[in-house]
Amino acid sequence: MAKRKKKEAFDWEDEDQEEIIWVSKSEIKRDAEDLKQLGEKLVNLTKANLTKVPLDDSLKDAIELAQRLQKEARRRQLQYIGKLLRSIDAEPIREALEKIENKHNQQQAMLHKLEILRDELITKGDAALTDLLNEHPSADRQHLRNLIRAAQKEKEQNKPSKAYREIYQILKTLILED
Numbered sequence: 001m002a003k004r005k006k007k008e009a010f011d012w013e014d015e016d017q018e019e020i021i022w023v024s025k026s027e028i029k030r031d032a033e034d035l036k037q038l039g040e041k042l043v044n045l046t047k048a049n050l051t052k053v054p055l056d057d058s059l060k061d062a063i064e065l066a067q068r069l070q071k072e073a074r075r076r077q078l079q080y081i082g083k084l085l086r087s088i089d090a091e092p093i094r095e096a097l098e099k100i101e102n103k104h105n106q107q108q109a110m111l112h113k114l115e116i117l118r119d120e121l122i123t124k125g126d127a128a129l130t131d132l133l134n135e136h137p138s139a140d141r142q143h144l145r146n147l148i149r150a151a152q153k154e155k156e157q158n159k160p161s162k163a164y165r166e167i168y169q170i171l172k173t174l175i176l177e178d
Contacts, residue, residue, distance in 0.1 A: 032082060035090060039081035041097055043067055043074075053096040059084050114171050121167060122151050136174050144170065 042053065043066045050063065062084060066077040085093070120128045125148060133139055147170070150163035 032086065035085040036078055036082035038090060038094065038097070039063070039066075039078055039085055042093070043078065043081070045097075045100070049100050052100060054092050056088065059088070110175075111172075114168060114175065117171055117175075118164070118167050121148050122155070122164070125152075139170075139174050 042050070042055075042063050045053070050060075055063070059081065062077065062081050066074055066081060069077050117128075117132070121132065121144070126145070129141070129144060129148065132144075133141055144167070147163045147167045151161065151167060153159075154161050154163055
């Protein structure tokens with residue numbers, strides 16, 4: 001009977017040891033460096049974007065201080081911000097930061113798409129305009145057609161591209177409204 005209890009106690013200790021996850025010193029350092037870089041991204045945010053990130057007061061104060069510091073003092077403050085980030089769950093902060101960065105990328109992609117659409121309108125003419133009007137029936141067909149012709153003439157004569165820019169602005173308001 002005594003041997004069984006020792007055996008059961010021993011098995012129980014083995015189960016505890018299996019649950020312990022050993023983390024290498026290198027992995028701890030990598031995680032700390034990642035959090036420090038996260039802190040640096042937070043410091044580089046504008047005040048408007050910083051308000052969109054869920055931060056506690058001590059972390060917010062540390063970030064605002066780091067924004068005012070330079071050189072070595074800033075480096076030490078970034079280390080401190082990294083230390084503060086290690087003591088909290090950084091995942092909501094990462095998600096908010098990703099949303100901010102992704103929004104900028106989406107805007108850039110949209111503007112690039114508008115430039116491509118404008119170029120198609122000028123090169124393809126009425127065919128591309130018809131496609132655009134099918135997608136956006138509220139657009140002024142006659143005004144756009146006149147601008148496209150003017151942009152084509154400007155391009156042929158190597159004149160400043162006033163109509164070219166105006167088409168872009170119309171597309172921007174038209175597509176961003178929808």
